[in-house]
Amino acid sequence: MNAPTTLAADEPEDRKGRLKDLGGSQSDHWNNILANQALQSHWVKNSSQEDRDKQLNATLAALAGIGPKDELEGMMAAQLIAAHNAAMECYRRAMIGEQTFEGRRENLAQASKLSRTYAALLEALNRHRGKGQQRVTVEHVHVHAGGQAVVGMVEPSGGRVGTKTEDQPHALGYAPREEMRSADSSGQPLPVTCDE
Numbered sequence: 001m002n003a004p005t006t007l008a009a010d011e012p013e014d015r016k017g018r019l020k021d022l023g024g025s026q027s028d029h030w031n032n033i034l035a036n037q038a039l040q041s042h043w044v045k046n047s048s049q050e051d052r053d054k055q056l057n058a059t060l061a062a063l064a065g066i067g068p069k070d071e072l073e074g075m076m077a078a079q080l081i082a083a084h085n086a087a088m089e090c091y092r093r094a095m096i097g098e099q100t101f102e103g104r105r106e107n108l109a110q111a112s113k114l115s116r117t118y119a120a121l122l123e124a125l126n127r128h129r130g131k132g133q134q135r136v137t138v139e140h141v142h143v144h145a146g147g148q149a150v151v152g153m154v155e156p157s158g159g160r161v162g163t164k165t166e167d168q169p170h171a172l173g174y175a176p177r178e179e180m181r182s183a184d185s186s187g188q189p190l191p192v193t194c195d196e
Contacts, residue, residue: 022060024068024077034074038063041082043089069129076125080118087114 016028023031039059044052062081068074087110093099094107143149 021064021067022074023063024070024072024074030071031074034078035060035063038078038081041078041085043085066125072128073125076121076128080121080125083114083118083121087111087118090114 017026017031019028019031019035020026023034025031025034039056042052042055042059044055047055059081063074063077066073066077066080068077090107090111094104094111096103099107141149
């Protein structure tokens with residue numbers, strides 16, 4: 001039977017954040033474990049010691065370059081590096097000259113999945129950092145009598161060629177128009193739309 005393990009969640013020596021640039025945490029235990037996980041995502045079996053050292057230093061530089069601000073960003077940064085490493089290894093294997101057609105196809109399929117995973121992780125990281133696509137929701141619109149409201153992209157109708165919308169002023173609101181008299185004798189004005 002294993003001896004019980006004592007865990008300390010708030011060791012003062014651990015909370016110095018010396019490695020925060022790598023894992024985003026004030027806990028250096030966390031940052032160290034995360035950096036090691038990212039380092040172990042490399043395929044280094046056939047690398048010389050010099051190449052291995054370059055790969056490992058590049059991984060630490062990549063973590064610092066991504067600059068995680070908290071533990072969640074640290075995890076995403078490590079996964080980004082792992083997904084990139086795995087995708088590049090699959091691409092490399094697909095390009096081996098002696099590779100079978102099936103081996104090439106399988107490696108390219110895996111590389112494609114890993115590349116999509118990488119893109120999804122990057123999008124999640126950007127959303128977490130507030131760099132995602134912003135949306136504005138309009139909940140209440142009041143249009144008074146005689147006014148017009150437009151929501152969304154407006155393109156000129158009628159197939160006009162050469163119309164440059166970027167040169168035209170864009171404003172929403174009421175634009176007064178000349179009234180047309182109706183055919184009836186009471187003289188009530190008829191509403192006219194802009195395209196008619």
